[in-house]
Structures are given as structure tokens and as C-alpha cells.
Amino acid sequence: MAVSPLAELSPAALWRAFADLCAIPHPSRHEAAVIAFLHGRAVAKGLPAEIDGKGNLIVRKPATPGKEKRPGVILQAHVDMVPQANAGTAHDFAADPIRPRVEDGWVKATGTTLGADNGIGAAAMLALIEDTAVAHGPLEFLFTVEEEIGLNGARAVAPGVLRGSILLNLDSEDDGRITIGCAGGRDVTSSLPLPRVAATPGSAGFRVQVSGLKGGHSGLDIHKGLGNAVRILARALRAAAAAAPSLRLAEIAGGTARNAIPREAAALIVLSPGEEAAARAAIAAAARDMAAELTLADPGLTIAVEATAAPAAVFADATPLLRAINACPDGIARLNDTLPGVPETSCNLGVIASGENGVEIVTMVRSSVDSARDALADRVADAFALAGGTARLGTPYPGWKPNPASPTLALLGELHRRRTGQEPLVDSVHAGLECAILGATYPNWDMVSIGPSIRSPHSPDERVEIASVGNFWTLLTAALEAV
Numbered sequence: 454m455a456v457s458p459l460a461e462l463s464p465a466a467l468w469r470a471f472a473d474l475c476a477i478p479h480p481s482r483h484e485a486a487v488i489a490f491l492h493g494r495a496v497a498k499g500l501p502a503e504i505d506g507k508g509n510l511i512v513r514k515p516a517t518p519g520k521e522k523r524p525g526v527i528l529q530a531h532v533d534m535v536p537q538a539n540a541g542t543a544h545d546f547a548a549d550p551i552r553p554r555v556e557d558g559w560v561k562a563t564g565t566t567l568g569a570d571n572g573i574g575a576a577a578m579l580a581l582i583e584d585t586a587v588a589h590g591p592l593e594f595l596f597t598v599e600e601e602i603g604l605n606g607a608r609a610v611a612p613g614v615l616r617g618s619i620l621l622n623l624d625s626e627d628d629g630r631i632t633i634g635c636a637g638g639r640d641v642t643s644s645l646p647l648p649r650v651a652a653t654p655g656s657a658g659f660r661v662q663v664s665g666l667k668g669g670h671s672g673l674d675i676h677k678g679l680g681n682a683v684r685i686l687a688r689a690l691r692a693a694a695a696a697a698p699s700l701r702l703a704e705i706a707g708g709t710a711r712n713a714i715p716r717e718a719a720a721l722i723v724l725s726p727g728e729e730a731a732a733r734a735a736i737a738a739a740a741r742d743m744a745a746e747l748t749l750a751d752p753g754l755t756i757a758v759e760a761t762a763a764p765a766a767v768f769a770d771a772t773p774l775l776r777a778i779n780a781c782p783d784g785i786a787r788l789n790d791t792l793p794g795v796p797e798t799s800c801n802l803g804v805i806a807s808g809e810n811g812v813e814i815v816t817m818v819r820s821s822v823d824s825a826r827d828a829l830a831d832r833v834a835d836a837f838a839l840a841g842g843t844a845r846l847g848t849p850y851p852g853w854k855p856n857p858a859s860p861t862l863a864l865l866g867e868l869h870r871r872r873t874g875q876e877p878l879v880d881s882v883h884a885g886l887e888c889a890i891l892g893a894t895y896p897n898w899d900m901v902s903i904g905p906s907i908r909s910p911h912s913p914d915e916r917v918e919i920a921s922v923g924n925f926w927t928l929l930t931a932a933l934e935a936v
Contacts, residue, residue: 458555462919464926466584468575469511473884475551475568483547484508484598485581487532491575491596507609512582512594523590525617526936527898529887531600531607531734535710535877535880540563540664540717542913544782559908559916570670570910571600574623577929579903589933593617600713600887604639604850608889612894619861620895621929622888625904626673627878628701628921631865632902634794634855634881635889636672636819639830640711640847645777646811647768652701656680656723658763660663661689661697661736661835663707668716668912671801672819673885675714676785678750680743681720682709683805687778689739689756694772696735697728701767702774702831703806711803711817712885713911723763731760773811777840778802781816786829789821789900796883798825800833811842819883821852853889853900855881855929868931872924903928 462468479487488510495502495512502512506538510532516523537544544565552563561567581587593615598608625632663682686707694700700722707718724732740756747754755842768774782800789797798820807816815832826849834844858860861881869877888900906921908914 458666459553459560462555463923464580465575467922468578468927470579471572472738473551474551474572474576475550477683478547478549479532479534479568479597480546481533481602484532488596488598491532491579494579496587498583500582505517505609505611507606508598509606509610510596511614514582514594516590516593517588520588520590523553524619525591526589526595526933527593527595527615527617527889528578529595529597529620529622529891530571531597531887532570532575533601534570534572535566535601535713537709537713537911537913539669539715539913546856552556555751555919556666558919560919561916562913564859565913566911567915567917569907569915570626571624573905573907573917577623577926582666587930587933590851591617591935593932597887601710603739603847604885604887604890607890610891612893615895618898620891620898620900621932622886622887622900622902623904625882625902626907628906628911628918628924629869629873629875630878630880630887631861631862632882633857633862634877635853635886636821636883636887637850637852638817638819638885639826639828639849641816641818641830642847643814643816643834643842643844644811645773645774645814645837645840647774649766649809652723652763652765652767653699655726656763657726657729658761659722660726660759660761662688662719662757662759663721664717665687665755666716667751667753667909669714669909670715670884670911671712671803671817672799673882675799675801676796677882679714680747680751680754681802682715683781683802684778684783685743685754685756686718686720687742687775687868689736690722691775691779692735692739693732694775697724697732698758699725700727700732703767704770705812708804710911711815712873713803714801715803716912721764762808772839777837777842780836782829782832787825792881795881797821798829799883800829819885821881823849823851831845842889850885850920851889851893852868853886853892859899859901860902864935865901865903865928865932868928868935872927
């Protein structure tokens with residue numbers, strides 16, 4: 454049996470648990486196997502463990518002797534991951550294991566997302582389930598499902614099931630940072646009907662491919678000015694259509710998750726043979742402009758045009774679609790008034806896919822202000838309504854209001870200062886955390902979120918810093934012993 458590349462890393466129990474999780478496919482909606490694995494490990498330790506109707510796992514571990522009267526602590530992480538792979542990487546996220554590797558002080562995957570978001574948190578919990586050295590009060594472990602597609606597991610946690618009074622969410626992504634608030638969110642799924650007609654006889658087919666972008670988390674990376682492949686593709690097609698009026702769109706697709714900034718997008722178009730040169734020149738000019746705009750933030754942009762077989766049918770007129778994409782909000786809409794430089798409200802145009810009779814577009818709106826969240830969602834809906842489409846607004850979830858007076862925050866801050874001699878960064882994050890949902894169900898909980906340094910989550914460049922995982926484990930275990 455091959456030795457895991459994580460076998461020599463410390464803390465050994467956590468990395469061993471993470472290697473076990475990497476071996477079990479666990480994208481959103483495919484978490485049953487990893488939940489069964491975690492359940493089996495808890496039962497093997499003689500601990501009460503139950504799986505609720507949604508598929509979440511709750512494990513209870515009694516206090517170590519002498520700490521029975523300490524406040525109960527709930528440790529929480531989600532077990533699903535965002536499935537993103539580089540073009541050319543053959544990977545079935547529902548069947549294939551993640552292949553981690555160690556490189557320059559970081560753990561990365563091979564051509565795919567790593568799942569450190571939130572696999573490191575889940576691995577820490579599994580290590581603590583099996584640990585006998587860390588002293589602690591009463592513990593509960595909440596492993597949730599479907600976080601990445603709408604916090605659905607957290608939404609299903611029933612009131613009264615959990616007994617503790619302190620929640621330690623393990624889904625933050627910066628060493629030395631303690632998170633005490635987050636943005637809420639809402640999905641908008643827009644449908645635009647586009648009738649098809651037969652392609653003009655003699656038309657030539659071309660595939661236009663946008664690639665080379667970084668991608669990233671639609672909340673944590675939204676302020677970085679990264680390229681959105683769907684927006685870039687639409688801009689290139691608009692330029693080509695202006696230069697070549699015969700252009701017709703047959704297919705369009707881009708992005709794979711509404712909470713990931715699209716890295717790649719592609720379209721199948723047809724042109725009259727005499728207009729190929731004009732269309733290629735227009736796309737090349739648009740590509741140069743956009744590459745220059747993204748020189749520092751996202752320098753890898755490539756737009757390729759390749760001849761291919763012409764389809765039999767095309768959309769009669771894709772102009773409304775291209776205009777709607779151009780008009781749709783994307784990126785930061787407003788910065789926070791009280792936290793300089795922190796996004797308040799944003800939108801990610803995440804996924805586009807064409808079908809026989811039209812196109813569907815999925816966007817994700819985030820905001821720490823509920824009214825601003827809903828107003829921006831309405832703007833997205835309006836952009837596609839004006840083009841003749843309809844929009845379905847998903848169930849909103851609230852933000853998590855920061856509590857600077859949190860006793861648990863004070864404890865973690867003191868532990869951090871003792872270890873490092875520095876103040877931790879305390880802030881609210883422009884991303885959805887399950888604390889917002891769970892806090893609405895358990896309003897009396899004292900909640901904080903911590904984690905190691907994870908970079909480029911929701912993209913194949915995802916990586917976790919090895920040293921920060923050790924720091925995270927030290928802070929977590931010290932907190933459990935001190936509570």
C-alpha cells in the first residue's frame with residue numbers, strides 16, 4: 454500500500470484524518486460515504502453518534518474526568534467540497550479520490566480542488582474524536598452536508614438537538630484570524646428562452662474557448678479583480694458579432710459552481726465563410742484589451758478560436774443574452790462602511806449553460822446587509838427580465854452579526870497572544886458561514902470561527918499551509934482545555 458504524502462506531517466493525527474477524507478469522494482450531494490466513515494470511526498470509539506434526516510452527523514463525547522461541569526462546546530465543520538478540475542484533468546469527483554501532494558510548505562491537490570475547505574476542520578474533529586490526550590469539557594461534533602450549495606445541512610439542524618452553549622466553527626481560512634461575523638446570501642437562477650432555427654447552409658463552425666484564469670471563491674476572492682470567464686466570453690462574442698453580422702450562437706457553457714468565480718467558458722458559433730477573418734480579428738482585439746485590463750490581477754487569460762463541425766441548429770438571436778450578461782452585476786457592488794476595504798455586497802455570475810430552447814444562468818449574491826442582498830438580487834433578475842427571461846430567487850440566508858463582547862473571542866484572543874505575542878485579527882468575512890444559520894436556530898450560542906491558512910478555495914489552485922495547520926490545532930486544543 455502506498456504511503457500517503459501527508460504521513461510525515463504534524464500534527465500527525467489531523468493529517469492522517471485528512472488523508473482518510475481525501476480518499477473518499479465527497480462533493481456536495483455525495484457525502485453519504487464520508488458521513489458513514491466518520492460515523493463508523495465514532496462508534497468504534499464507543500461514542501454516541503446519530504445521522505439526522507438530512508445526512509448530518511452528530512457525535513457526542515463526554516468530558517474528561519474533572520471537567521464535567523464545564524460549558525458544552527460544539528465543534529462544527531462541513532464535509533462537502535467544491536468539485537473543480539483543470540481543463541484536461543480527468544477526474545470524477547463522485548468516484549475518484551483527491552490526490553494531495555506536499556510542495557514548498559503547502560499541501561495541494563493534483564489538478565483539482567483539494568477540499569481543505571472544509572476537510573481540515575472535519576479532520577481536526579475526527580482527530581479529537583479519537584484523541585485521549587486533550588482535556589476537555591462535554592463535546593459535540595456536528596458534521597454538516599451540502600454547505601457549498603446553500604448551507605442546506607445547517608438549515609436542517611433541528612432546535613434542541615445540540616446541548617452545548619459554545620460553537621467553534623472550523624471553516625475559517627486564515628491563521629491568526631478569528632472570525633465573528635459573515636455575509637448572508639441568495640442565489641438567483643435566470644432562464645432566457647431563445648428559439649432555434651436551422652443554421653445557414655454552408656456556415657462554418659467555431660469553438661471559442663476562454664481559459665487560463667485563476668478562478669476562486671466568490672466571496673473571499675471577489676475583491677481581487679479576477680477575470681470572470683463567462684463575462685469575458687460574452688464580451689468577446691459581442692465584439693465578434695459586431696464585426697461579423699452572420700455570427701450565430703449554438704451553445705454556451707461556463708463555470709461549474711455558483712460560489713466559484715468561473716475560470717473557463719466556451720461557446721459554439723457559426724459564421725458565413727467570408728466573415729471568419731473579421732470575427733477572429735475582433736475576438737483577438739477584445740482578448741488583448743481584456744488581458745491588458747487583467748495584467749496584474751489575472752494575467753493568464755487566453756481566448757482560443759478553433760474550427761469545428763457546424764451544428765445543424767443555432768439560436769435565432771443571441772443578442773438579448775449577450776446584453777443581459779453584460780448588464781448583470783458581477784463583482785463588488787458596495788464596500789462596508791465600518792470595515793474599510795471589506796466588501797459589503799457582491800454578486801458572482803457563476804454558471805451558464807445552454808439547452809435546446811434557451812439558456813440558464815446561476816448567480817450568487819452576498820451581503821452583510823439583508824436589504825442590500827435582496828436589492829442586488831432584484832437587479833440581477835431585472836437584467837434578464839429586460840432581455841425577455843425570468844428569474845427564480847432562492848431562499849435567502851442571513852448574515853451573522855458580530856459580537857465583539859464574546860467570551861469565547863476573549864479566550865481565543867488571550868491564547869493567541871500567549872503563543873505568538875501578537876494580537877489576532879478579528880473580523881467579519883464576506884462569505885457564508887454556517888454560524889449564520891445555526892445561530893438563528895440556537896440564538897443563545899456564543900460563536901466564533903477559526904481555521905488554518907487556505908488559499909484559492911473553490912479552484913484547482915486550492916492549497917493549505919502546513920505550518921498554519923499546526924497553529925490551528927494548537928489553538929483549538931488549548932481552547933478546549935481552557936473553556
